[in-house]
Every structure is written in structure tokens, then in C-alpha cells.
Amino acid sequence: MGRLEDICQVAERLFSERGYHATSIRDIARKLHLQGGSLYAHISTKEDLLWEIVRRAAEQFLQAIEAVLRQESDPVARFRGAFRAHVAVIARNLPAATVYFHEWRQLSPQRREAVLQQRDLYEAMWREIVRGGIEQGVFRPVDVAMATRAVLSVANWFYQWYRPEGPRSAESIADELSELLLAGLVKEGQS
Amino acid sequence: MGRLEDICQVAERLFSERGYHATSIRDIARKLHLQGGSLYAHISTKEDLLWEIVRRAAEQFLQAIEAVLRQESDPVARFRGAFRAHVAVIARNLPAATVYFHEWRQLSPQRREAVLQQRDLYEAMWREIVRGGIEQGVFRPVDVAMATRAVLSVANWFYQWYRPEGPRSAESIADELSELLLAGLVKEGQS
DNA sequence: CCTACCGATCGGTAGG
């Protein structure tokens, strides 16, 4: 049964490097020393494989922020925690995260819709963090939707340039980026 | 000769909606009421078509920031101007910008390398803006590379959520986002 | 998990 896990792992790598449509079932099979058709003992379509990868990634983002919201109540702590968690999900699953951001558009309309709904839910949680900070007088009274978009832009774009073999840990990078963003959000004199 | 222009425009739209590999030459031809093979009177390969789109987009980003650097010398004015210019390039060429960010990896190794070099050059210009601001004592002494990455994350991710039919102009959005980012960069009491 | 195969579609070309 670890076979499906192996297949997902190889697919994540190839999909992230070449893209979904530029990767054939035979490309994936070859890396596992199998024949093309043999994959269909474990998956039923190529799109199901993409869906499995995207679905798992989406779940990880949601679970990560939910854990932070449960544990922290201070807006600044929530912000730092959620940002660090988001970056950690990307850093620990870089190929899968890349596929999630890049290839979800190749899914069927219904699955695409599910991804969009999950993304909206995730963004709503982030907006709640920003809104709470303003409400408590810790953040400046910025436009919540716009500020959240800015924060998530930095958090999401991380997958584009982060390389695990680089000198700095993902946590250290996350903290520095969130301090930069917080500096623009927190009221002067506070924090 | 307007034919190549028509082909590029259709290709931009389809590549941005479905992706490069999910769009066939026949898909493009059909939108132009042509037969598949007829496109090859105007292009020589499908990849050349992608390259044309990506190359033009890259050029526009570079020209936009160069114009700002020529005209402005104050760090804050440069920052605002470059941010606005970047967002404007995306807003005025949303399909092409989407293809630029999404599909450049599908190009041949040499062309991919050219895109990376252009991107590095572009980022270096942004770093110069940030570095200049710090040097003149207008910006806080942040990590230049990291701050620039944050700024470009927000600027780049714009293509993911901006819709021209929305209520706000791209300029208005750009100014609000750059104020948010500047609030995190500029020294307290300044600006 | 393999062998052998299916129909469909792909990018691209020749010849007009």
C-alpha cells in the first residue's frame, strides 16, 4: 500500500518540475521502474493523482492555520504563528506546494471549485486575524481585504524562490518576513 | 502582418486560461477560423509562440522600471512609481502576464535561462531602490534582499487575483498596496 | 505488475 505514496511522491516532483501536462504517466512509471500501464493498478486516472496531491496540500494549509487560531488569541502572536505555519507547510512539501499553486487549474471544474472554496475559507481565516488586530487597536485601521492579500502574496510567493539547500532555515525567513509585514500593520509605539 | 498579432493575442488568452500544454495549435487556429496547419505560415513552432509572449512581457516589466528610475530620484517616489508601473504592466496585459509568470518553465533551457537573467536584472533594480532608501536614511535598515522579495511577492501575486471588471482601478489598488509596504519600510516620523 | 494494444490527438510538413 506504500505504493500509492511512492507514486504521489514521484508525481509531485515531476509535476512540479515540468508541469502536469508535460509529465506523462510513463514518465512517472519509469522513475518507479514500472511499465506505464502498471500505475493503473493503484490509481484510476492521471487527474485523480493530481487531485490527491492538491487535496492534501490544501488540507495541510487549513490544518496549520486552524491549530494556530486554537492556540493563540493575541493578534500579533496569531499573525506570526500563522505566517510561520504557512511557510512551514511550503518548506516541508515544496514539490507538492508548487503543484498546488501551479496546477490546480488543470483539475475538472468541480474539483477546481472545491479548491477555490478551500482557498476562500483559508483567506477568511487570515482576514479574521487582521480584523481582530484592528478591532483590538493593535493594528492600524487598514483595508482588511487588501492587507490580507498583501500578506498572503508574500506567504504564497515563498514557494517561488525558497530553496531548502540555502543557508537560512524556513523559520528564520518566515520570522523576518512577518516582522516586515507587521511593521507595516502595527500601530506606532505598539508591539 | 497583423496576423501574428492576432495569433499572439489568442494564444495569450488560451495559454493563460488552460496552460501551454493543454492548448493545442488547433485550439488557437479554431478561434481564428483557420485550419491547424495554417498557423505555420506565421509561426515556426508552438514554442516560438510562447517565447514571443514571454519575451514581450519581460521587456515591458524592464522598460517600465527603467523609465521610473530615470525620472525619479527620491526613494519613496521611486518605490511608489515602480510599484505602480509593475502593477500597470500586469493590469494592461493580464493574459500575457499570467503566461509570463506561469509558463516560462515550458521554454527550452536556453530561453528559460534568458528569462531568469532578465528576472534577476529586474530584481536588482528593485534592490537598488530599497538600498538607496536605506542609504539615504529614509528606510529602516532592513535586509535588502528579503525586503525586496516581500515587495515583489505582492507585486507579482497581483496577477492571481486582479480582475479588470472589478470596482477598483489597478492604480488605486497599486497605491494602497505600496502604502502598506512603505509603512513597513519607512522610518517612523519620516515620509 | 507485464505485454500488447486501443483510439485519439498531438506538433508539424508537403504540395498546392
Place this chain on the structure above:
DNA sequence: CCTACCGATCGGTAGG
């Protein structure tokens, strides 16, 4: 710009 076609490759299946 069309007709007609090329070889290659695609996702997927049957039968073992």
C-alpha cells in the same frame, strides 16, 4: 491559407 497526411506519443484497458 487549405487538404491531407506524417510519426510520435498520449491516457487508458484487457487479459493474464
